[in-house]
Amino acid sequence: MSTVSAAMIDAARANDWDRLVTLEREMAALRDEIMRAAGASQEPLGAAEAARKAELIAAMLENDVEIRQHVDPWLASVRKLLSGAARDRAVRTAYGAFGP
Template sequence: MSSLALYESMSTVSAAMVEAARANDWDRLVTLEREMAALRDEIMRTTSASHEALGNAEAARKAELIAAMLEDDVEIRKHVEPWLASVRKLLSGNVRDRAVRAAYGAFGP
């Protein structure tokens, strides 16, 4: 697969990641992130193994795809970061609760 085709695939996955983030479908988002990582790794292997020269139109398309993926990343973060903040708060509360129980001898779940 050409590097441009890989970027096209990454852009498709990136758009699907946006939809998963908007829907708070974290399991799907994780699956898509793994798919994105595999495509990224393939691009790294492809570009380091062969020095494929892109024409002007192909280079412009590659730049468009990268710009779109960066915009998708911003959108994904808008949905993921508040969720991560709430998870961090929940986890830090649990740690604090365990520390208080341990300090005062209240052992339990």
């Protein structure tokens, strides 16, 4: 998951939203797989394993912050574009203007 998280940063930095979505799906699948494996395992983690797990989780959370810094402005512009298009359709409908 840590490797996928790092790749997600690269995709976000490059504004490669299709790749980011693909990686996000891959991350979700890995998370689900790990959760299933953790549920099946009855052995607790050792101290070193627990510490490493905590480090990886912290790094992925930091990656998430950077990813959001790239994604949030893009999402805001998409929302603005979509709301403008919806408003435009509403005006056309209200005033009976039909056209392209």
